[in-house]
Amino acid sequence: MKSSLLLLATLMTLPTPHADAAPTPPDVERRPHVVEAPFGAKRTDDYYWLRDDDRKDEAMVAYLQAENAYADAQMARLKPLQDRLYEEIVGRIKQDDSSVPFRDHGWWYYSRYEAGKDYPVYARRKDGPGVDAIAIQAANEAGDFAAEQVLLDVNVLAAGKDYFSVGEYEVSPDNTLLAWAGDDVGRRQYTIRFRNLATGEVYPDTIPGVSPNVVWADDNRTLFYVENDPETLLTVRVKKHVLGTPVEQDVLVYEEEDDSFYMGIGRTRDEKFITIGVESTVSSELRYAPASDPREFTVLAPRQRDVEYDADHHGGRWVIRTNADGATNFKLVTAPSDATSRRQWQDWLPHDPEVFLEEYELFDGFTAVGERSGGLERVRILRADGSQQYVSADEPAYSMGLSVNAEPHTQWLRYGYTSLTTPATTYELNVLTGERRQLKQQPVPGYNPSQYVTERVWVEARDGVRIPVSLVYRKGFTKDGTAALFQYAYGSYGISMDPGFNGPVVSLLDRGVVYAIAHIRGGQEMGRKWYEDGKLLKKQNTFNDFVDVTRALVAQGYAAPGRVAAMGGSAGGLLMGAVANQAPQDYKVMVAQVPFVDVVTTMLDPSIPLTTNEYDEWGNPEQQEYYEYMLKYSPYDNVAAQAYPAMFVGTGLWDSQVQYWEPAKWVAKLRDLDTGSAPILFRTNMDAGHGGKSGRFRRFREQAEYYAFVLDQLGVADAP
Template sequence: MRPVLPFLLAALMTMPNAPASAPTPPDAARKPHTVKAPFGATREDDYFWLRDDDRKDPAVLAYLEAENAYTDTVMAPLKPLQEKLYGEIVGRIKQDDSSVPYRERGWWYYSRFETGKDYPVHARRRDGAGIDALSIQAANARGDFAGEQVLLDVNALAADKGYFSVGDYAVSQDNRILAWADDDIGRRQYTIRFRDLETGQAFAETIEGVSPNIVWADDNRTLFYVENDPETLLTVRVKKHVLGTPVAQDALVYEEDDDSFYMGIGRSRDDRFITIGVESTVSSELRYAPAADPRAFTVLAPRQRDVEYDADHLDGRWVIRTNAPGADGKAATNFKLVTAPSDATSRAQWTDWLAHDPAVFLEDVELFDGFTAVAERSGGLERLRLLKPDGSQQYVDADEPAYSMGLSVNAEPESPWLRYSYTSLATPATTYELNVATGERRLLKQQPVPGYDPAQYVTERVWITARDGVKVPVSLVYRKGFVKDGTAPLFQYAYGSYGISMDPGFNGPVVSLLDRGVVYAIAHIRGGQEMGRQWYEDGKLLNKQNTFNDFIDVTRGLVQQGYAAPGRVAASGGSAGGLLMGAVANQSPQDYRVMVAQVPFVDVVTTMLDASIPLTTNEYDEWGNPEQKPFYDYMLTYSPYDNVKAQDYPALFVGTGLWDSQVQYWEPAKWVARLRDVNTGSLPVVFRTNMEAGHGGKSGRFQRFREQAEYYAFVLGQLGVADKP
C-alpha cells in the first residue's frame, strides 16, 4: 500500500491523537454540492467531491489510503484470527486440482491449478483410444502432463501485475488459432490477443476496449467481437476482425442504438449459425447469420417491450424460451418453449411446444439429438427435466432438502450423456453424467475438500412468513450438534435483485464459520427468481421495499425460532446485495450486530440520474428512471446514502475496488463518510479499498481468500465467537 502524503492528509482531514485502543477514523472534508433532477428536485451532497473518474486526484486517493490505514489499525488485534482463518480456508483447497475435461472437435479441454499459484492453466489433450474425462483427471492428479497442449498459462500472463483476468478464450473451428481477452486493471475493458497453436507464434494485432465475448467464423480467420463504449462501458457494437489485417479497418457488423440493452454473441448448438443477442430487463432480440458465410444477419423476431426470448438451433429448427403471450393474450410469466423454422423472421412462425406453467419457472434449455434437457424451478428449488422424442419425461433425482442442480458443460449434442452439477450447503460441488437412454449415472468429480467431512454438517430448508404474509424460503447449514436454543451466532446472506437466484451451493470458507458454532443462512428474498418470475417482479421498481422487508423478517423469524441469539446476528451482501445491507442498516439497525457490505450500490438516486456511469441506462427497468418523479421519490425512500440518520448503527465492514466499473468506488466512500458524521453508536465502521481491483475484488484464487478472511475475522470479533473451531 502506498504511504499517505502527510501534507495531503492534513489538508483533507483531521485525525486527533487517540489511544491505541480507540483509533480515530478519518474525517472527510465536506464540500457543498447540489445534485439536480431534470424536473427541478435538488439534494445536497457534501461528499460528491470524492468522485474522480480518472482515479488520479491526490486528495481522493489520500482519503482512501487513510481509510485503509484506519482499517489496518482496527483490524490489528484480529490479525492472528485473520491469518488463522486464511490458513483454514486455503487448507481446504486441493491446490493442484483440475476441472472435468470436456470433448469438442477431437480435443479434451480443461483447466488446472498448480500448487501455490493463483491462476489457472488452460489446456487440452487430443482425443484417442483410452482417453476420456476420468483418465485425463487421473493423469493430471499424478502430475503426468505428457501430451498436453497448454493454451494459456495465466500465471505467466499475470506475472508482475496487481490484477489480471482472462475473461474469455476461443479456439478456431480448425483447432489451430487461439483468441483470448484479458484485463489487467479490473475495469472490464478487455484486450483481444491471438496465437497460432501449431507454431506457438503470437499474431501482431491486438484489439482493445472490448467485452470478454468472442466467436470465430468457419473460415478460421474471422473473429467476431463486441466493442464497448469507452465511457459508459456499454456493449454497443459488434465488429469482425480478419487476421492479418489492420484493426482500424475492422468492419462494423451491428450497432445498438438503445442504451438500455446489453449485447452478446455466440454460435448455435449445431454450429450452423453465429448469433447476436441483445436484451434489456424487459425485452430481447436475436439476429443470426450462417457461420460459413456470416455477411448478413437476420432478425429471428423483432423486439417488443415485455417480450423476452432466447433461442438455440438444432435439428433444423429453433428452440426458443420465451414469455411471449399465447393465443389467449396472457403472457407466459414463467416462460415456455416454442419452436420455429430455421429461416424464421417473426413470432407468427412460432409453435408452442412446452406450455407455460404458473408453478414452474423455465431457466435454461440444452438441446441434444436424442432428448432435450430443461433447467427449471419449482417450490424454490432447481430441477432438471428431460424431454424425450416419444413425449415422455423424467426428472433427475436430488437427495437433500436444500440443494442446487444445473446443467454442466455439454459440448456434444450427439451424446446420449447429460452432464449436470449438484451441490448443497453441505455437499461439495459434484459433476455427474447421466445416460438418458440407459439410466446409468457416473460420478465424474466431486470437489475435493481436504479435512472436510460432510457427515458433520446438516442442511435445512425453512420458510419464514414476511410481514405481508408471503412465505420466504431460507436455506440453512450448521455443524452437527447445534442446539436450537436461541444462543448461537447467525451469518445471514442474500442478494435480491435482477432476478438472480442465490442457490444453496457449497462454500468452502463458510466451514470456518460453521466449525465455530455459527449458523449460516441464505435468505431467498424477493427480487431474486428462486420462486419464479413473479418473485422477481415483486422485488424491483416500486416493489423494492419487499426485498428489504423480507431480509429483516427472515432475521427476526430465525431468531424467534431459536436459530440465533438476538444480539449475535451478522448480515452480508455485495453489489446490489450491498444496497440491501445499506437499506437494512438504516431501517432496522437494532436487529444486527455486524454487517459486511462489499462493493455496495448505495447512492442509488445520484447514480441513476447519471447516464454517463456504466450500467445506469441498462437498469431503468430494474430500479426505475429517477428523471421521472414517481421513481425519484420512491428511490429516495430507500437509497442508503440518502437515508443515513442519527442512530446507533451495527458494526460495518465496507469493501470496494478502486477500478470497479459496476459500482464505482465513490458510492461506498461517500456512504462511509456520511455514516461517520451521524452514527451515534460506538461500534466500528471500517472501509477497505483495494487500490488494484475492480468489482470482483483482487484477482487470483488466494488473494480473494485473504480479503474474505479479513472480514470474517471482523464479523467473528463482533459476534464474540471464540478463536477456535
C-alpha cells in the same frame, strides 16, 4: 485547492496510537454540491467531490488511503485470527486441482492449477482410445502432462501485474488458432489477442476496449467481437476482424442505438449460425447469419417491450425460450430455420405457473431443461418420443443445474449438484439406460460432510408471503437462542442465490455460527413473479423480506437477538445499506462488499458505466414517481442520526459496475451521523475491480479479514 488539501491532510492524519488510545477514524471535508433532477427536485450532496473518473485526485486518494490505514490499525489485534482463518480456508483447497474435461471437436478441454500458483492453466488433450474425462483427471492427478497442449498459462500472463483475468477464450473451428480476451486492470475492459496453437506464435493483432466475447467464423480467419463504449462501458458495436489486417479497418457489423440494452454474440448448438443477441431487463432481440458466410444478419423476431426470448438452433429448427403471450414463467416454442417473426413460433413446452423454466440444452435425441419449483432446482429430460424424466436429488436444500455439454451427439447428460453440505459434484446420466456416474466431486481436504446439517425452512413475511431460507450448521447445534447467525442474501436482477457448498463458510460453522441464505424477493428462486415483486416500485419487499427472515430465525431459536451478522455484495450491498437504515437494531455487524448505495445520484447520471441498462430494474429517476420511490430507500440518502451496527465496507478503486465513490461517500456520511460506538471499517483495493483482487488465493485474504471482523463483533470464540 492547495488549502483544501492541507485541511484534508490535517483532518485525516491518523495519530500514533498509545497503549490506552484507540485509532481515530478519518474525517473528510464537506463540499456541498447540488444534484438536480430534470423535473426540478434538488438534493445537496456534501461528498459528491469524492467522485473522480480518472482516479487521480490527490485529496480523494488521500482519503481512501487514510481509511485503509484506519482499517489496518483497527484490525491489527485481529491479525492472528485473520491469519488462522486464511490458513483454514486455503487449507480446504486442493492446490493442484483440475476441472472435469469436456470433449469438443476431437479435443478434451479443461483447466488446472499448480500448487502454490494463483492462476489457472487452460489446456487440452487430443481424443483417442482410452482418453476420456476420468482418464485425463487421473493423468492430471499423477502430474502426467506429456500429452497435454497448453492453451494459456495465466500465471505467465499475470506475472508482474497487480490484476489479471482471462474473460473468455475460443479455439477456431479447425482447432489451430486461439483468440482470448484479457483484462489487466479489473475494469472489465478487455484486449483480444491471438495465438497459433501449432507454433505457439502470438500474432501482432491486438484489439483493445472490448467485452470478453469472441466468435470465429467458419473460415478460421474472421473473428467477431463486441466493442465497448470507453466511458459508459456499454456493449455498443459488433465488429469483425480478419487476421493480419489493421484493427482500424475492422468492419462494423451491428451497432445498438438503445443504451438500455446489453449485447452478446455466439454460435448455435449445431454451429450453423453466428448470433447477435441484445437484451434489456424487459426485452430481447436476436439476429443470425450463416457461420459459413456471415455477411448479412437476419432478425429472428423484432423486439417488443415486455417480451423476452433466447434461442438456439439444432435439428433443423429454432428452439426458443420466451415469456411471450403471458408465459410469465417462460415456455419453449419452435420456429423454422428462416424465421423472421413471432407469427412463425409454435408452442412446444407449455407455460406452467408453478414451474419457472430457466435454461435448456439441445441434443440429438432429447432436450434437457433446467427449471425451478417450490424454490428448488430440477433437471427434466424431454425425449423425442414425448416421455419425460426428472433427475433425482437426495437433500432438502440443494442446487442442481446443467453442466458443460459441449457436443449434442451423445446420450450422456452432464449436470452439476451441490448443497450447503455437499461439495460441487459433476455427474453424467445416460438418458437411455438410466446409468449415472460421478465424474468428480470437488475435493475439500479436512472436510467431513457428516459433521454438518442442512435444512430448508419457510418464514412468513409481514405481508403474508412465505420466504424460503436455506440453513447449515455443525452437527450438535441446539436451537436454544444463544448461537450467532450469519445471514446472506442478494435479491436483485432475478439472480437466484442457490444453496451451494461454500468452503470458507465451514470456518464459521466450526465456530458454532449458523449460516443462512435468505431467498428473498428480487431473486428468481420462486419463479418470475418472485423477481417482479422485488424490483421497481416493489423494491421495499426485498428489504422487508430480509429483516423478517432475521426476526423469524431469532424467534425460532437459531440465534441470539444480539448475535446476528448480515452480508451482501453489489446490489446485495444496497440491501445491506437499506436494512442498516431501516432496522439497525436487528444486527450486530454487517458486511457490504462493493455496495450500490447511492442509487438516485447514480441513476440520474447516464455517463456512469452501465447506468442506462438498469432503468427497468430500479426505475428512471428522471421520472418523478421513480425518483421519489428510490429516494425513500436509497442507503446514502437515508443515513440518519441513529446507532448503526458495526460495519465492514469493501470496494475496488477500478470497479466498473459500482463505482468506488458510492461506498466512499456512504462511509463518510455514516461517520457524520452515526450516534453509536460500533466500528465502521472501509477497505479499498487500490488495484482491483468489482470482483476484488485477481488470483485464486488473494481474495481469501480479503474474506479472512472481514470474517475476523465479524467473529470478533459477534463474540465468537476463536477455537473451532
